[in-house]
Amino acid sequence: MRDRNDSASTRTPNLAFEHAEVEPNSNGGRRPCGSDADNPWREYELAKQLCDTVQCIILLLDNAGRILLVNPYFEKLTGWQLDEVRDRNWFDTFIPGRDRAQVAALFRRALEGSRTRANVNAILTKDGQERDIEWYDAPLKSLQGELAGLLCIGKDITGQRGTEAALQRSQEHHRAVLNAAADAIITMDEDGTIRDCNNATYEMFGYEQGELIGQPVRALMPRPYCDEHDDYVQRYLNTRQPKIIGVGRELVAQRKDSSTFPILLTVSEIDQLNMFAGIVRDISTTKELQRQILEIAAQEDRRIGLELHDNTQQQLTGLALLAQSLAETLAEGHAPQAQMATRLAKGIQEAAGDVHRLARGLVPVEVDASGLRYALDILANRTSQSTGITCQFHCPDELAVADNFVATHLFRIGQEAVNNAVKHSGADRIEVSLERADGNIHLEVLDNGTGITEKRMEGAGMGLRIMQYRAGLIGATLQVEPALGQGTRVRCIIPRQKAAGDDS
Numbered sequence: 025m026r027d028r029n030d031s032a033s034t035r036t037p038n039l040a041f042e043h044a045e046v047e048p049n050s051n052g053g054r055r056p057c058g059s060d061a062d063n064p065w066r067e068y069e070l071a072k073q074l075c076d077t078v079q080c081i082i083l084l085l086d087n088a089g090r091i092l093l094v095n096p097y098f099e100k101l102t103g104w105q106l107d108e109v110r111d112r113n114w115f116d117t118f119i120p121g122r123d124r125a126q127v128a129a130l131f132r133r134a135l136e137g138s139r140t141r142a143n144v145n146a147i148l149t150k151d152g153q154e155r156d157i158e159w160y161d162a163p164l165k166s167l168q169g170e171l172a173g174l175l176c177i178g179k180d181i182t183g184q185r186g187t188e189a190a191l192q193r194s195q196e197h198h199r200a201v202l203n204a205a206a207d208a209i210i211t212m213d214e215d216g217t218i219r220d221c222n223n224a225t226y227e228m229f230g231y232e233q234g235e236l237i238g239q240p241v242r243a244l245m246p247r248p249y250c251d252e253h254d255d256y257v258q259r260y261l262n263t264r265q266p267k268i269i270g271v272g273r274e275l276v277a278q279r280k281d282s283s284t285f286p287i288l289l290t291v292s293e294i295d296q297l298n299m300f301a302g303i304v305r306d307i308s309t310t311k312e313l314q315r316q317i318l319e320i321a322a323q324e325d326r327r328i329g330l331e332l333h334d335n336t337q338q339q340l341t342g343l344a345l346l347a348q349s350l351a352e353t354l355a356e357g358h359a360p361q362a363q364m365a366t367r368l369a370k371g372i373q374e375a376a377g378d379v380h381r382l383a384r385g386l387v388p389v390e391v392d393a394s395g396l397r398y399a400l401d402i403l404a405n406r407t408s409q410s411t412g413i414t415c416q417f418h419c420p421d422e423l424a425v426a427d428n429f430v431a432t433h434l435f436r437i438g439q440e441a442v443n444n445a446v447k448h449s450g451a452d453r454i455e456v457s458l459e460r461a462d463g464n465i466h467l468e469v470l471d472n473g474t475g476i477t478e479k480r481m482e483g484a485g486m487g488l489r490i491m492q493y494r495a496g497l498i499g500a501t502l503q504v505e506p507a508l509g510q511g512t513r514v515r516c517i518i519p520r521q522k523a524a525g526d527d528s
Contacts, residue, residue: 035281079159081178084164089114089131092173101180102148117148118155134161134174144181156182157405208304211294216241219299228306230280240304247462274496277304284519286311286496317498319429332383340376347372394424397458398432400438404456411446419459423465433494433517437502440487441469441514449473449512465518472511476504491516 075082084093091109099105102118109117119127124143134140140161148152157178166172169491201207208225212218218236226233229244236243248373277287304316347369354362397419425431439455445454451473458467488504491514495502500518509514 041515052445081176081180083114083176084173084179085114085131085176086137086173087171089128101149101155102147120146120148135163135171137163155180159500205302210241210302210304212260212300212302213387214239214298214300225257228304229277244277246276246284274307274492276499276501284499286499312499315429318497323434329383332379336379338377340372344369344372395428396425396435397423399435400456403439403442404437407442407454408448413454414453415442415454415456418459419457420459423458423460424466430498430518433498437491437516438467438469439493440491445471445473445512446486447470451511467516469514470507470511475506475510476512
């Protein structure tokens with residue numbers, strides 16, 4: 025290595041373009057001589073013009089890392105002139121101390137033949153500011169074929185790096201906000217493939233970090249929701265009519281271990297990205313509180329119903345017998361009060377009947393496991409008797425629902441579905457069935473009436489909303505849809521463990 029105090033003329037390597045023979049040109053300048061000297065755009069002049077006009081750094085270093093040449097763009101960017109920096113050590117002058125060792129190592133490897141491509145490091149300007157430069161280099165050889173130095177081309181990406189840093193900070197901010205949310209937030213494409221989700225999603229559904237990316241979102245839903253999901257998305261894309269998309273809805277979700285839990289799901293379309301975002305809220309606690317409140321109310325209803333049945337009704341029945349006996353006695357004696365006593369006995373009997381029906385309404389399902397079958401059978405018979413519509417109940421096996429709370433709400437759902445069919449469908453036949461399928465219990469009410477329309481389903485009335493609410497309370501799924509051929513089908517599906525009283 026030459027001494028740092030040698031003059032630039034003695035240290036400049038014997039590069040071919042620096043020692044070419046030149047002659048005056050028409051503008052008074054100099055240009056290389058040769059067989060094509062009459063061509064105004066000779067190799068030397070073209071290289072010089074490129075160096076002078078290109079909007080990137082051109083830097084020539086010798087084997088020791090000393091500056092031999094810089095172009096005007098470098099001078100403008102850094103504030104240094106070539107005469108000020110020629111012969112200076114590049115690393116000591118322009119590289120911040122924190123990066124100096126790393127950049128010097130890259131320089132040494134480049135001299136050994138390992139070319140630098142898109143490495144980024146900072147350089148210092150004359151006023152002490154830093155600029156981020158993306159570097160590309162190539163070794164240069166002398167006329168004798170010896171390694172003479174390194175040609176470095178640099179692109180100023182300071183603004184780009186600032187934008188990228190701001191974007192990264194913004195992404196980190198949004199990620200922090202998403203991860204701080206208690207609700208699960210899931211983004212998916214039009215095919216229903218999960219593209220991203222926050223930490224709450226993994227915690228809520230029991231998956232490891234990253235395990236859900238690329239999976240179909242229907243994996244988070246039990247049947248029948250997983251089977252219907254793709255239809256919902258495609259239906260919305262085709263019609264832009266929301267059913268779940270853009271509308272909040274209570275559903276049942278499924279964890280990795282196949283256990284289920286109630287959720288409130290809201291899905292929205294992300295404009296111009298062909299993606300959807302779903303917000304999932306676990307409402308298990310809310311549903312459990314509602315269940316407890318309603319169970320307390322149901323227990324009180326049962327207490328009142330039993331009191332009416334076992335006490336009030338019995339007393340009225342006894343009074344009715346006494347009144348009837350009095351009426352008969354008066355009639356035998358031709359007493360004028362006989363007719364009044366007869367009316368009194370009849371009124372007491374009617375009151376006893378009203379109390380009996382009131383008690384039955386408060387306790388529609390008996391506490392034993394077979395009570396639901398019995399109550400639905402009575403419902404069908406009374407509907408046929410009171411309306412003239414054929415209403416039949418089918419239960420092919422000895423199906424039992426041990427949880428009285430669940431059984432009561434299933435009965436109420438069936439009762440509401442039958443009443444709706446009677447009032448709105450124009451049907452002359454209603455079939456109520458209770459059966460086991462796919463390991464679950466299915467309660468179905470099918471009529472042969474006019475059938476429910478999409479408009480009626482979207483603008484659900486009070487009865488349909490109450491049925492949906494009751495289904496949510498007992499962890500069931502409710503489907504209301506036009507029946508095949510004619511009529512309306514209402515189906516309530518409840519997991520078997522729920523029907524058995526298992527809250528897991």
